[in-house]
Amino acid sequence: MVHNTTKPRGRPRSFDEAEALEKATQVFWSKGYDGVTIDDLVAGMGVGRPSLYAVFGDKRTIFLRVLRAYAAAKGARATQALFAPQPLRDSLADFLKHDVESATQKGSARGCLLVCVAPLVNDAEVQGFLQSAVAGGAAMVERRFRDGISAGDIPPDFPVAVRAIQVTDLARGLTMRAQLGTPRETLLKDAEEAADLVLLPRRGNATPEG
Amino acid sequence: MVHNTTKPRGRPRSFDEAEALEKATQVFWSKGYDGVTIDDLVAGMGVGRPSLYAVFGDKRTIFLRVLRAYAAAKGARATQALFAPQPLRDSLADFLKHDVESATQKGSARGCLLVCVAPLVNDAEVQGFLQSAVAGGAAMVERRFRDGISAGDIPPDFPVAVRAIQVTDLARGLTMRAQLGTPRETLLKDAEEAADLVLLPRRGNATPEG
DNA sequence: GGAGTTTTTAACTGCATGGTTCACAATACG
DNA sequence: CGTATTGTGAACCATGCAGTTAAAAACTCC
Numbered sequence: 181m182v183h184n185t186t187k188p189r190g191r192p193r194s195f196d197e198a199e200a201l202e203k204a205t206q207v208f209w210s211k212g213y214d215g216v217t218i219d220d221l222v223a224g225m226g227v228g229r230p231s232l233y234a235v236f237g238d239k240r241t242i243f244l245r246v247l248r249a250y251a252a253a254k255g256a257r258a259t260q261a262l263f264a265p266q267p268l269r270d271s272l273a274d275f276l277k278h279d280v281e282s283a284t285q286k287g288s289a290r291g292c293l294l295v296c297v298a299p300l301v302n303d304a305e306v307q308g309f310l311q312s313a314v315a316g317g318a319a320m321v322e323r324r325f326r327d328g329i330s331a332g333d334i335p336p337d338f339p340v341a342v343r344a345i346q347v348t349d350l351a352r353g354l355t356m357r358a359q360l361g362t363p364r365e366t367l368l369k370d371a372e373e374a375a376d377l378v379l380l381p382r383r384g385n386a387t388p389e390g
Numbered sequence: 391m392v393h394n395t396t397k398p399r400g401r402p403r404s405f406d407e408a409e410a411l412e413k414a415t416q417v418f419w420s421k422g423y424d425g426v427t428i429d430d431l432v433a434g435m436g437v438g439r440p441s442l443y444a445v446f447g448d449k450r451t452i453f454l455r456v457l458r459a460y461a462a463a464k465g466a467r468a469t470q471a472l473f474a475p476q477p478l479r480d481s482l483a484d485f486l487k488h489d490v491e492s493a494t495q496k497g498s499a500r501g502c503l504l505v506c507v508a509p510l511v512n513d514a515e516v517q518g519f520l521q522s523a524v525a526g527g528a529a530m531v532e533r534r535f536r537d538g539i540s541a542g543d544i545p546p547d548f549p550v551a552v553r554a555i556q557v558t559d560l561a562r563g564l565t566m567r568a569q570l571g572t573p574r575e576t577l578l579k580d581a582e583e584a585a586d587l588v589l590l591p592r593r594g595n596a597t598p599e600g
Numbered sequence: 601g602g603a604g605t606t607t608t609t610a611a612c613t614g615c616a617t618g619g620t621t622c623a624c625a626a627t628a629c630g
Numbered sequence: 631c632g633t634a635t636t637g638t639g640a641a642c643c644a645t646g647c648a649g650t651t652a653a654a655a656a657c658t659c660c
Contacts, residue, residue, distance in 0.1 A: 190636020191626040212510045214424035218618060228638050233619075235637095296509060299501070299569050300422045311570050342583050349563020349584070356562050359509050360521050373552050374559070380592050400606020401656040428648060438608055443649070 197235065200225040204236075205246045210289035213243060213301045244305060250293050251313050254282070255320075262320060268328035269379050272347065275321070276371035279351050283358035284367065291359030295352055317351075318344045334379065343378050350374040407445065410435040414446075415456045420499035423453060423511045454515065460503050461523050464492070465530075472530060478538035479589050482557065485531070486581035489561050493568035494577065501569030505562055527561075528554045544589065553588050560584040 207216055207224040218239060222229050227236075236242045261274040283292050291297075298310050322344035328334045354367050354374070417426055417434040428449060432439050437446075446452045471484040493502050501507075508520050532554035538544045564577050564584070 188636075189628055189634075191628090191638080193637065211512070212424060214422060215510075215512065217616085219616095228640095229618095230620080230639085231637060238619080291509070295566065299506060299566065300425075300510060302421070302425065307570065314567070314570060342580075343587075345580060346560065346563075346584060346587055349567070349580075350556065350559050352563040352566050353556075353559020353561075356505065356509060356566075357524070357559070360517065360524060370552075370555060370559075374556060377553075377556055377587065382590050382592065397658070398606075399604080399658055401608075401658095403607065427646080429646090438610095439648095440609085440650080441607065444607085448648080 193231070193235075195225070195227050195231075200227050200236075201242075201246060201249055204242055205250055205293065206288065208243060208246055208297060209291075209293055212297055240303065243301065244309070247293065247298060247306065247309060251309070254292075254294070255313075255316065257282075258317065258320060262324045263327075268324065268331070268333040269375055271324055272321075272379065273372050273375040276347070276351055276354065276374055277368055280354055280358060280364065280367040280371050283355045284364040290361070292355045295355045296359050314348065318348045321347045335381075347374070347378055350378070403441070403445075405435070405437050405441075410437050410446075411452075411456060411459055414452055415460055415503065416498060418453060418456055418507060419501075419503050422507055423449075450513065453511065454519070457503065457508060457516065457519060461519075464502075464504070465523075465526065467492075468527065468530060472534045473537075478534065478541070478543040479585055481534055482531075482589065483582050483585040486557070486561055486564065486584055487578055490564055490568060490574065490577040490581050493565045494574040500571070502565045505565045506569050524558065528558045531557045545591075557584070557588055560588070 203225045204221055207220055211220060216239065218229065218232070221227075221239070221242065222232060225232065232242075236245065257278055258275060261278045262271050264271065264274070266274075279292070283295075284290060294310065294313060298306055301307075322340045325334065325338060325340040325344060329336050329338060329340070351374075354371060357370075358364075358367055413435045414431055417430055421430060426449065428439065428442070431437075431449070431452065432442060435442065442452075446455065467488055468485060471488045472481050474481065474484070476484075489502070493500060504520065504523060508516055511517075528551075532550045535544065535548060535550040535554060539546050539548060539550070561584075564581060567580075568574075568577055
């Protein structure tokens with residue numbers, strides 16, 4: 181973050197760039213990608229049309245910036261939940277519950293930009309970004325599992341990769357149900373159950389069908 | 391199935407209604423809902439524009455018909471997989487694997503109309519239909535679990551409702567990964583793992599099969 | 601073969617939208 | 631105080647789109 185100390189010469193902007201992006205997020209979140217018109221963005225972001233094009237570029241570019249900011253914020257919160265000093269089971273439950281909470285925020289659109297909106301955007305760059313985001317999420321959970329093995333919370337033969345993917349699959353299922361209107365309380369309970377499902381010790385071998 | 395024996399009076403249609411609907415499914419599947427124009431449907435379905443309006447109605451109506459047909463077909467295949475005469479574990483695995491296969495079919499769009507396209511449609515009727523479809527899927531799995539208890543495949547205290555929801559959540563996760571391009575083989579393996587995750591006996595649970 | 605009925609082909613209309621342009625307003629610098 | 635520079639507001643234009651209409655075509659019934 182390098183701050184530019186030289187003051188801009190001309191008329192100062194009447195909007196805050198980050199704030200406008202935040203509002204753009206809400207617009208895309210509530211209307212999808214194709215459903216959003218430039219006028220929607222102009223109205224929602226509080227930025228005039230020419231300024232919008234000058235500062236942010238066209239719709240696709242705006243969406244990419246929104247996606248990146250959204251994913252970064254979500255990733256940060258996920259990291260915080262996963263790697264807070266607490267038992268593995270609580271980390272996992274917090275991870276999933278946080279997903280649920282952000283997907284059921286009132287006053288904001290339901291669901292998740294990354295899960296519900298972005299996959300439909302027919303754009304190579306968006307798809308690539310999503311793939312890496314998904315892989316990154318699973319990798320994060322897997323790392324937490326490894327820490328859990330070190331801490332003795334789970335046995336050393338715990339199938340970290342498989343379980344990590346299953347956690348993210350379950351998270352996506354929760355998010356989609358949120359989008360369809362399942363109440364938050366139900367989903368929070370399901371999040372706990374999901375954490376337990378993945379972690380509860382098995383009888384016999386941890387990996388089935390060895 | 392009532393066959394209409396009276397021949398139609400005027401000029402015969404140059405297209406098959408069911409076939410056209412099938413093609414419409416592909417169009418929506420590959421382009422989403424908002425991304426589809428009437429011209430896309432005209433081109434994709436092989437039906438003239440006025441005929442399209444006369445026979446199928448507008449885009450929203452067409453999409454609803456497509457959804458119902460798609461859900462019916464998918465439900466039928468799911469029933470077949472779940473309730474075929476085989477052990478519970480195989481039923482579940484087949485159920486999930488079938489989902490994966492239909493979501494990774496070549497020559498067709500990836501993912502699932504119900505999971506990847508329909509949730510984004512901002513329409514009360516569509517959302518309602520989706521909710522009932524989701525609930526119906528979970529109920530189907532739950533019923534299969536009950537049968538499994540009767541057959542002694544799982545203990546009587548098996549939490550059928552919770553596990554059924556988890557199965558559908560996992561299925562949605564698989565489907566979304568399919569949409570993002572995860573190869574079929576990976577997902578098929580993950581489907582098996584998911585079935586095992588849900589079914590493997592927990593330590594501390596009573597098992598009937600001695 | 602002709603009349604009546606239905607589908608198809610092609611063109612048309614009106615409206616929303618994306619992207620651009622232009623004159624004007626606001627601020628920094630000399 | 632004037633000028634250069636940048637942002638803003640409103641109007642503008644071409645395009646694409648949904649939905650309709652008019653006439654030609656294909657078929658059944660008489």
